[in-house]
Amino acid sequence: MLDSKKLRKDTEETILNLNRRGFHFDLNKWEKLESQRKELQSFNENQQSKLNNLSKQIGQAKKEKEDTEGLQKDATKLTTEIKELTKKLDKLLDEINDFVMSVPNLIDEDVPDGKDETENLEIRKYSSPRKFNFTPKDHLELGDNKGIDMEAGAKITGSRFKVLKKEIAQLQRALLNFMLDTHVGDHGYEEVYVPYIVNQDSLLGTGQLPKFEEDLFKLDGKNPFYLTSTAEVPVTNLLRDEILESNNLPVKYVCHTPCFRSEAGSYGKDTKGIMRLHQFEKVELVQAVESSDSEEALEELTGHAEAILKKLELPYRVVSLCSGDIGFSSAKTYDLEVWIPSQETYREISSCSNFRDFQARRMKARWKNNKDNSTELLNTINGSGLALSRTVLAVLENFQEEDGSVTVPDSLRSYLGKDKILSF
RNA sequence: GGAGAGGUGGCUGAGUGGUUGAAAGCGCUCCCCUGCUAAGGGAGUAUAGGGUAAACCCCUAUCGAGGGUUCGAAUCCCUCCCUCUCCGCCA
Numbered sequence: 001m002l003d004s005k006k007l008r009k010d011t012e013e014t015i016l017n018l019n020r021r022g023f024h025f026d027l028n029k030w031e032k033l034e035s036q037r038k039e040l041q042s043f044n045e046n047q048q049s050k051l052n053n054l055s056k057q058i059g060q061a062k063k064e065k066e067d068t069e070g071l072q073k074d075a076t077k078l079t080t081e082i083k084e085l086t087k088k089l090d091k092l093l094d095e096i097n098d099f100v101m102s103v104p105n106l107i108d109e110d111v112p113d114g115k116d117e118t119e120n121l122e123i124r125k126y127s128s129p130r131k132f133n134f135t136p137k138d139h140l141e142l143g144d145n146k147g148i149d150m151e152a153g154a155k156i157t158g159s160r161f162k163v164l165k166k167e168i169a170q171l172q173r174a175l176l177n178f179m180l181d182t183h184v185g186d187h188g189y190e191e192v193y194v195p196y197i198v199n200q201d202s203l204l205g206t207g208q209l210p211k212f213e214e215d216l217f218k219l220d221g222k223n224p225f226y227l228t229s230t231a232e233v234p235v236t237n238l239l240r241d242e243i244l245e246s247n248n249l250p251v252k253y254v255c256h257t258p259c260f261r262s263e264a265g266s267y268g269k270d271t272k273g274i275m276r277l278h279q280f281e282k283v284e285l286v287q288a289v290e291s292s293d294s295e296e297a298l299e300e301l302t303g304h305a306e307a308i309l310k311k312l313e314l315p316y317r318v319v320s321l322c323s324g325d326i327g328f329s330s331a332k333t334y335d336l337e338v339w340i341p342s343q344e345t346y347r348e349i350s351s352c353s354n355f356r357d358f359q360a361r362r363m364k365a366r367w368k369n370n371k372d373n374s375t376e377l378l379n380t381i382n383g384s385g386l387a388l389s390r391t392v393l394a395v396l397e398n399f400q401e402e403d404g405s406v407t408v409p410d411s412l413r414s415y416l417g418k419d420k421i422l423s424f
Numbered sequence: 425g426g427a428g429a430g431g432u433g434g435c436u437g438a439g440u441g442g443u444u445g446a447a448a449g450c451g452c453u454c455c456c457c458u459g460c461u462a463a464g465g466g467a468g469u470a471u472a473g474g475g476u477a478a479a480c481c482c483c484u485a486u487c488g489a490g491g492g493u494u495c496g497a498a499u500c501c502c503u504c505c506c507u508c509u510c511c512g513c514c515a
Contacts, residue, residue, distance in 0.1 A: 059441095072495050
């Protein structure tokens with residue numbers, strides 16, 4: 001959510017910024033709603049003030065055993081009027097809230113302009129794709145009958161669900177532990193375990209609601225619960241309605257959860273294998289910092305996600321998402337894209353974003369600045385470190401041998417207890 | 425699932441219809457004081473919105489959430505959510 005004060009003050013600048021991401025800000029509607037609100041609210045508050053005074057007078061008069069009938073009559077009239085005004089005002093405020101909640105975050109100045117993902121800006125590349133002296137198989141061919149069982153997933157649930165078995169299930173578990181240990185041990189994150197089912201307030205807080213409900217799985221019970229689409233939701237919402245002491249900053253959480261996504265709108269995309277599923281595992285990094293530190297925190301957090309790829313010796317590149325491709329809540333996003341031999345292209349394996357105070361404002365996540373005794377909004381940053389399914393995929397494909405076996409990257413061998421898998 | 429007790433500021437906790445946005449304590453900020461420390465004294469210290477672009481100041485709302493009663497609700501009534509204790513069931 002944007003600061004509505006800033007929206008009122010720097011309207012032109014805000015609109016220009018929003019235009020960069022292709023968002024049309026309905027200025028007419030905004031100004032109309034705002035002027036209506038101002039008028040109605042001032043008047044209503046005025047009437048309320050009058051009523052409060054009257055009530056005090058009545059209280060005073062009763063104490064002194066004076067007649068209050070006339071005063072009470074006036075007060076009743078005012079009360080009725082205020083009830084109606086308040087109803088109108090609430091309706092208007094709802095409308096304004098809906099409007100403001102559907103406005104995306106402002107983007108940072110250094111976010112490249114562009115209309116879609118084809119115009120994302122490559123920032124740097126690490127390592128270079130391996131040259132195979134045979135035709136590399138894709139992960140499904142490698143895993144077929146050896147641990148990736150898409151048919152079983154379809155039987156148990158439906159399309160876009162996987163079953164992993166044997167060495168590939170172990171590989172996923174090894175990667176998971178390797179990632180968590182690295183972030184906790186080397187990068188100083190606190191590991192948290194959280195619910196996988198979240199409520200509406202949490203989803204509103206991080207920005208998945210109200211705009212993106214179709215991407216979520218909603219449960220059917222009496223409470224409006226959803227399966228979490230990313231650990232970002234439960235983890236960032238740990239800070240909701242909190243006021244942190246400055247000596248507790250920065251907050252650095254790492255968390256593994258399954259992620260559930262309906263993948264509405266991706267029909268026909270990545271239909272084969274484990275690239276795009278309704279359920280996948282992910283390790284998520286979340287930081288909360290003072291606003292002056294968030295740019296640096298994004299660089300740091302991106303580096304932490306990159307460290308995993310480096311240790312796994314996977315070729316990747318970092319791209320800065322352009323203004324047309326960047327997410328709704330994000331001010332700036334780096335995607336890490338890993339090399340996928342079977343597709344001869346880089347594919348997203350992590351997305352690291354600085355939300356500045358956009359999420360914090362929605363969820364009232366604040367910190368106490370003892371220097372001037374003020375309470376300020378936190379800045380939140382998060383990124384995948386990394387998406388497990390795609391890491392499994394990338395390791396299988398990048399480290400495959402001609403005979404269909406897969407060499408285990410050095411850093412993973414102690415976790416897996418093997419140098420080589422799928423060699424049968 | 426049954427029975428009971430609760431939910432008040434950054435925290436602890438008082439408050440059962442009338443200047444209570446809320447006592448007291450802790451914490452925090454600033455100042456004073458004792459050479460430093462320990463301790464003590466004083467002042468300040470919720471959030472959101474509006475009057476206003478800002479300051480002072482003023483107004484409004486907020487005591488788990490939503491509704492109701494009333495001139496007036498932290499306080500009374502209803503619904504829901506959550507926490508705790510006991511019992512039952514259970515990985």
